[in-house]
Amino acid sequence: MAAPRPPPARLSGVMVPAPIQDLEALRALTALFKEQRNRETAPRTIFQRVLDILKKSSHAIELACRDPSQVENLASSLQLITECFRCLRNACIECSVNQNSIRNLDTIGVAVDLILLFRELRVEQESLLTAFRCGLQFLGNIASRNEDSQSIVWVHAFPELFLSCLNHPDKKIVAYSSMILFTSLNHERMKELEENLNIAIDVIVAYQKHPESEWPFLIITDLFLKSPELVQAMFPKLNNQERVTLLDLMIARITSDEPLTKDDIPVFLRHAELIASTFVDQCKTVLKLASEEPPDDEKGRISARLLLDVLCEMTANTELLGYLQVFPGLLERVIDLLRVIHVAGKETTNIFSNCGCVRAEGDISNVAEGFKSHLIRLIGNLCYKNKDNQDKVNELDGIPLILDNCNVSDGNPLGDICHPKPYRRQQPKPRFDCKDGGTGAGRCIPT
Incomplete structure (x- = not known):
């Protein structure tokens, strides 16, 4: 493919500045590269020229x-940079x-350095945001299905670019930087991520803020949840909401219509x-709730409740049971916990006092609501086809304890626990947006 002919030096007798000639030539190239045949026949010299303009x-951005005070004078430079990136x-779409x-x-390297300058401004x-977005799109496309490019992007971008972009207020910048991270990560680079946990935590925060963007979702479900080492290192450092988000996605994976694969089982x-x-260790937090003055450890209380939810779902999976x-x-520990909160609910005034009816559809925001029903559900799952555990429950006087938690009546002699509503937390489902770059590891930003 021949390079497009630059516009004339004069238009209607007026000298055309060099930047305008460059901009028009770049726009012509951008349009040509929408066609696959033009991409496949592009000479290397064109890309050297684009790099020179970039x-x-x-230099204006550096200044x-x-x-x-020079920010207001960036208009022409930003136009050229944006068109270079476009x-x-x-040019990179499906063209190795x-x-x-x-x-x-x-x-x-030039692109990454320039993007970091954008963030510094x-x-x-x-x-500026448009140039920023187009630069990230370029990095995503050059890395798509190209391991050599992924390696170079990683060398230049990790960790500064991800630390700068994943928490950016612009949701498109967050999405595009997440795309680059998803495309570039592999098993070896996951180990580097374990040493930079702030990036992993930023991905979870990005998903919290932008659940409609597929890339943070895919990073967590397709990469993080397949790396038990990363999850184990990250889990203690998460705040309450971040931990809830991660555990929610873990529940969603376990309860999804697609069963865990042979490779998933060891990981889960x-x-x-x-x-x-963690649940065994945090039971003491829940025990404190039985006091008349519960502690202010909301993170521990909600975390213990959600851990209980995850255990219920895990024990419902035959591969993990x-x-x-x-x-x-x-x-x-589960039997002890059930006994303590049941007795405390009867003898003192605390958050468990009014939970006389066992229900299985409790709200996670209320730690006490449905807590006892989930303990009983977990005990039942742990005893399923396991005589040792059945005998252990009997030895620990667990059967009378469980029966005492049933709201018995003439119309329902076995109590409410015998007819619980099926418990499934709402599964987070991303809404895919083609403008964010498709729905897979190898997709490119469209032209």
Whole structure:
């Protein structure tokens, strides 16, 4: 493909500035690269020219970073930078030859440096945001289905670019940077992420803020939840809402219509170990709730309740049940916890006092609501086809305790617990937006 002919130096007798000639030529290239045949026949010299324009225009951004008063003079430079990124973005779509040519010119390093300068400016000009977004789109496309490009993007972008972009107020910037992270991560790089947990936590926060964006969702479900080492390292550092978000997505995966695969089982057994051990440790927090003056540890209370929910769902999965049935101290701790809060609810005034009717559709925001029913559900699951646990419940006087929690009446002689509503937390489902780059690891930003 021949390079487009630059516009004439004069239009209607007026000298045309060089930046305008460059802008028109770039726009022509961007339009040409919408066609696959043009992308496949593009000479390497074109990309060198685009890179030269990009480098030249970036000098104005560097000056504005040193002198904020220059921000208002960035209009022409931002136009050129935006069109450079659009041109490069389009050139990379489903064309590994162009990806390789552009990468070998060290364009990725220039792009990342420029994006970090954008973040340093910290202004909300729409023209700056557009250039910012297009730069991220280019990085996402050059890395798509190209391991060599993914490696170079990772070297230049990790960790500064992700720390700068995942918490950006602009949701498109968050989405595009999440796309780059998702595309670039592999098993080895997950280990690097364990040493930079702030990035992993930022992804969870991004999903909280933008549940309609598929990329943070995919990072958590397709990558984080398949790395028990990362989850174990990250879990203690999450605040209450972040922990709730992660556990919600874990429940959603366990209860989804798609069963856990053979590869998923060992991973979720590790998750089960983390959840069970954390629950056993945090039971003491719930025990404090039985006092007349509950502590202000809302994180611990809600976390213990949600951990209980996850254990209920895990023990409903036959692949995970056997492991949890023999988990040291779990059954005993659940029975002890049920006994203490049941007795305390009768003898003193506390948050469990009015929970006389066992219900299975409790609101997670109310720790006491449905807590006892979930304890009983967990005891039942742990005893399923397991004589040792059945005998253990009997030895610990668990049967009278469970029966005492049933609201018995003539019309319902076995109590409310015998007819609970099926318990399923609402599963988070992302709404996919094609403008955010498709629905898979190898998709490109469309032209």
